[in-house]
Amino acid sequence: MQNPETLPWATARPLPDSFFQRDARELACALLGKVIRRRYQGRWLSARIIETEAYLLEEKGSHASLGYTEARRALFMDGGTLYMYYARGGDSLNFSAAGSGNGVLIKSGHPLLDTVSDQASLRLMQQLNPAANGDYRPAEKLCAGQTLLCKALALKVPDWNAQRFDTGQLFVDDDSYRPQHILQTTRLGIPAGRDEHLPYRFVDASYARHCTRNPMGRNRIEGRDYQRLNAPWKAC
Template sequence: MVIYRPLTRSELPDDTASLARTLIGKIVVRELPEGIASGRIVETEAYVVGDAAGHGYRGQTPRNRSLFLDAGHAYVYLAYGISYMLNVSSEMPGVGTGVLIRALEPLEGIPIMRLNRGIDRLRDLARGPGRLAQALRIDRSLDGLDLCRKGPLWLARDSDEPGEIGQSVRIGISKDADRVLRFHVRKNPFVSGPASLNG
């Protein structure tokens, strides 16, 4: 079993874009009855203050309240009634910004992820935000969790450093679509999106 160290709140930068970059190379750990499933973050998107594409743009609601917690909490929502998305709240309490975790490179619990996804191909287990949520069995029951302490879902780090980090525009949005707020490990096969954005 791999030993991870929880990512502490004091290690999180207080700026959303900086957090999105910082989370590259960190680890999402999911504790399930069958065991641990984990993956290294290889792709994120920042949704910053004043960002029309962000869920906190129009203020706090019962649905998005977790975005308004202090940095390091899970905000989980259902997109298009189909796929859950895992986000990390990113600034001071009351601000309403976050980082979408878009893709993971699977580390531990790969048989669990394969069962959850119903597929065998390693590359496709957690390449994309909906896939990674399904692979790790993430749903609204985890919304609001403190990701800086061990529990059902938490963030960790190890001694590995990510490869070269690239930036691009975000994927699949229509508002504020020209902002360069997507971060990814260059040429990593587990990153989602078109190859033109991943070099």
């Protein structure tokens, strides 16, 4: 149990290291609904995790399958180590899971307003991640993608790759929210021939229209394009 004297606020519930010591697919489901808390410029920025992708060492879609490098070392470290890399010209956030080479990509989130993060926090996130024309990006689109999420939370590869959580700067909080349903489907952007068929992408159904790509979108059929999972997510 976390020492109350080290908590950033009295009701904070940082996920313990043991939370991440599980199969990457199970972890990808368990992370849905949890809140990334980031202290920046004197404010707490918060985003609820709504979309994740699991990656395993033995499958061809994972970075770890390409072999150990200094840049990828976080994936071979204990569960709960941050792995960050560059994708599509931006930064991407991952957490290592149980087993060497396994991890979870935080694919998208949704800004959270509560007693910790108020409208001023949201405004700061919008300033960090403006629209292409310089206007404030709508809240529902602010973290709708892995690089957008990192930009809105001011998370950079050089600062956080291979680092551990720090309750004073960055951690994952459990505010007791639980998804009612989880959607399971194939991952996005996996090249042909690199296990693109594996259903290792997971989405909180309540936020599906705010994620990178809605699994329930137009012309998509349940049972063919995605599965709906029920608690406690054993199918993961």
